[in-house]
Amino acid sequence: RALAESEQRYRALFHAVGVPIFLLDVETQHVVDLNGLAQALCGADAVTRGVTVGELEPAWLGHALSRLFGGEQSDQPAIDDCWTDAPGGPRWTELRGSAVTLGGRSCLLVTVRDATEEHRQQELRQREDKVQALGVLAGGIAHDFNNALTAIVGHVTLAKNGNPAEQQEMLAYAEKAAIGASRLTKQLLAFSKGGAPVRRVTNVGRLLRDTVGLAGAGSHMRVDVDVPGDLWHAHVDSGQFSQVVSNIVINAQQATGEGGRLLVRASNFHGALPTGAATGDARFVRIDFIDNGTGIAESIRHRVFDPYFSTRSGGSGLGLATAFAICRNHGGTLTFESRVGSGTTFSAFFPASSEVEVEPTSAPSHVPSGSGSILVLDDEPSVQLVLRRTLERWGYSVETVADGRHAVQRYLERMQAGRPFDLLIMDLTIPGGMGGRQAMAEILQHDPQARAIVASGYSDDPTMANYREAGFMAAMAKPFQHAELGRLVSTVMARSAAEARGGPAPKPVTDAR
Secondary structure: OHHHHHHHHHHHHHHHOOOOEEEEEOOOOEEEEEOHHHHHHHOOOOOOOOOEHHHOOOHHHHHHHHHHHOOOOOOOOEEEEEEEOOOOOEEEEEEEEEEEEEOOEEEEEEEEEEOHHHHHHHHHHHHHHHHHHHHHHHHHHHHHHHHHHHHHHHHHHHHHHOOHHHHHHHHHHHHHHHHHHHHHHHHHHHOOOOOOOOOEEEOHHHHHHHHHHHHOOOOOOEEEEEOOOOOOEEEEOHHHHHHHHHHHHHHHHHHOOOOOEEEEEEEEEEOOOOOOOOOOOOEEEEEEEEEOOOOOOHHHHHHOOOOOOOOOOOOOOOHHHHHHHHHHHOOOEEEEEEEOOOEEEEEEEEEEEOOOOOOOOOOOOOOOOOOOEEEEEOOOHHHHHHHHHHHHHOOOEEEEEOOHHHHHHHHHHHHHOOOOOOEEEEEOOOOOOOOHHHHHHHHHHHOOOOOEEEEEOOOOOHHHHOHHHHOOOEEEEOOOOHHHHHHHHHHHHHHHHHHHHOOOOOOOOOOEO
């Protein structure tokens, strides 16, 4: 009687549950039993009891159930399966199992749930979030660039039509606005495609003190820096590292009022990152920025590192987003802890290094002059014109081409005539044509002594960070100033001349990045 009552309860529950249920034999993978909804899923007239799960129809169901028996067995297996339905759309199925023993044999009691609509709604929400974030980003970019362009165009117009005595002043303002716009593009590249850092072994303790001193100068808050004497060196791009420090210090200034304090504390960190992205053997330099500001509300913490998200009037919303991307691109991370009314702690992690720091060499600061020949590869006529006029003003003979194939052809013609170019300045990306990297590779096959500088607006291109591997002597990110161009041209030409004489070459070129 007890067995009969248990059987009745089992049957009642088995068929009353509002989802398809299958009872499967673990050893043979046969269907032992199924409820009405499961039978309807397979087809009311389909033979289902006694067949193997792989023979079930529709095919997606047999495929999903078969996955329960693959790999290691579990008492409570769970699988989320995605399949393509007849119209070609994706459908998601959730399978949840429980191990049971019936009549001395091991079985799985499996529920099947169609989760397609739930996934579609989730994707829709994610798409809406992305569109919203993209709208904020696009609006912020347009706002900042429109401001820069207004200043550039306005001051250039004043220089053209205004008082000649004020011409130089107006042009200087226009140049300053253009440089500000270039900084914006560098920040955008840092968290878009990567902004590959040019890393060197660096004494981050010294660099940290210098950067904090500059960023905190004139601030209302008190800034203390704690750097231990045994702090490890780190493998960082010094410019991007300073950008992280400056952005976080500025953020602390905005978060603190009268009586504000910021403690910048560096330490050696050995182990896994808080995000779990590194192994336990990793070594990092950790920098904590501890302020006593207002803290970050729980409702907006998930957006702290979103570009162009800011809670303060006039804030760009790029500082923390850029800092986070730079730390990530270095192989580290940026995290934070905050309590409303008690302040916030940002923690930046950079990979440590046991190598000895190599002091960067400074390139000549004078404006170059000479009589050498230079070939410029760039698809933009206005850039060609600027480079040609600038270099000719310095005394060089300049030719320009708009495609890498023409650059190779022209170089070989000059080389065969016994008058090879002394220097090439090459853009990386030529839409619809051969770029600078491929052109340089072909030129080096014919003339291993060819000297070239790579210049590109895509500063995140790997070639910009690893220019020597591509055969270039230096890298120059657009937009560049005349002083940067002058230093690189002077150094590369001097090195070429020294090697031609057979004497010692100048020290390695320092790129203008």
